[in-house]
Amino acid sequence: MLKQFFIICSGADTDILKKCSVGEQNKFAGIGATVFFTAVMATIASSYALYTVFDNLYSAIFFGLIWGLLIFNLDRYIVSTIKKRDSVMDEILQATPRIFLAIIIAIVISKPLELKIFEKEINQVLLEQKNDLTLANQNQIAEQYTPKIEELQNNITTLQTEIATKETEVNTLYDTYISEAEGTAGTKLLGKGPVYKEKREKHDAALAELQQLKADNNTKIEAIETEIVNLQTTQKTNVADSQPIIDNFDGLMARVNALGELPWLPSFFIFLLFLAIETSPIFAKLLSPKGEFDYRLQDQETTIKTWTTQKVNERQLLLKTDNAINNKVYNEIADEEEVMNYKRKKAKELMQLQADAFFKNQKSAL
Known part of the structure; x- marks a missing residue:
């Protein structure tokens, strides 16, 4: 049950992962656990930071939970959108913006905890x-x-x-x-x-x-x-x-400024710790070779892509063929005398109706 929950936290396709080996499932469960506990730390950190603002425990916990869920959703999205590619450069390019986002999240999470850890020094x-x-x-x-x-x-x-x-x-x-x-x-x-x-x-x-x-x-x-x-x-x-x-x-703000008056090295190491936690799922996916899940996911994606491309090509071919047939049919009909006479008769009737309608309008206007 706990393993399944962490797999959901990792953002992996559970239907595909059920068909994979236990080792592959454990890998994604570990990634999901990292995402989950990062969100827990974000909840604690934001609750403390908000408590210094509102001075109300219940408000701080409520908004802290909302912030933790937001961080959880962002981390889950970052991890789930990183996919193994055939090219290392493609993987690095797709991971770069996600790493920058992870750095920002690590700063936001670590700063309130630094305020709590160095509370006595900050109070001084x-x-x-x-x-x-x-x-x-x-x-x-x-x-x-x-x-x-x-x-x-x-x-x-x-x-x-x-x-x-x-x-x-x-x-x-x-x-x-x-x-x-x-x-x-x-x-x-x-x-x-x-x-x-x-x-x-x-x-x-x-x-x-x-x-x-x-x-x-x-x-x-x-x-x-x-x-x-x-x-x-x-x-x-x-x-x-x-x-x-x-x-x-x-x-x-006063506590953040007071924290800036303290030596920067301890705060920097705490930031590095949270940065490592925040980026570890990303680097784990980048450094690990293609696994069973990646191949199954690629197989599913390429199957859908091939099938969709085939249907699009068939529709285009069908449209092209239908247009050619319609052009040929209309060209043949245009040469028939019976059709010409029928069109001439209908055009004459239409012109008569238009003349009668114009006469009636002019007469009513006078």
Whole structure:
């Protein structure tokens, strides 16, 4: 039962193969097994690749089965259409396009399996790429907010500087009127005279200005600090919102690109393995000598070809003979007087009918 199934997978004519030896049947069963298991590997590979795209197991398996059946049908067609010829060059010519197609199929099958085999290494590459993308994303977002934040911080520094400058001025005035009262500076007269009073009033006025300046600037600073906090919160929100996009940077294309970052030799050997599997039935047919199945198939094909050619030639000969007979018969009839008179009579009747019909049409038109 299994052997018969693999023979069907090989695309061979089962009716002819039943008449062949067991060895010949085993050869085609082996070819069919290669075709079948290649399709199985294609199903597994495509299911994994599609799972990285859809993130859904059932969808990946469904479309993977469809892809496996497609590969199975292509491989079966490639193998079944290669036939042994009497000329090696003819065999090579008929196999060349099929080999190119087999190479393409081998690439398509091997690439998803490479992604699975080197999954850990690919994940490491993707992690490094995600880290780089995270830093780059943070820097890009920071470039949008940092200049504004720095400008606001400079405004706070300016306001604080104004307060500090005013405090220095008030302290200086304080030291001046205290020194005047103590007689250590100014008029050098001990006591609170008119000069002391003038300097004290000047200090008190500056102190009032300082208090008002502190109140105004502190209000402005609080507003600016609130704006800075809002900008920083917005910046952090943008970073947090964009981070899931970076975290999901592990799709099929990203993994293929990450695979390209790894050493090429292991991937190349895996590709060669699948190329060997994919092309082995083709080369098996090319390298093997003509077997019993090939001779029986050739006998059947040449029999049908000969019989078809014979029937076509017979039809052509029959047509040629019939035309010659018809020409001869009509030539003989054309010389008979009775036929001439009959044709003349019918032609006369036809002309009369045409004249009557023309008269009726003209009359109805008038």
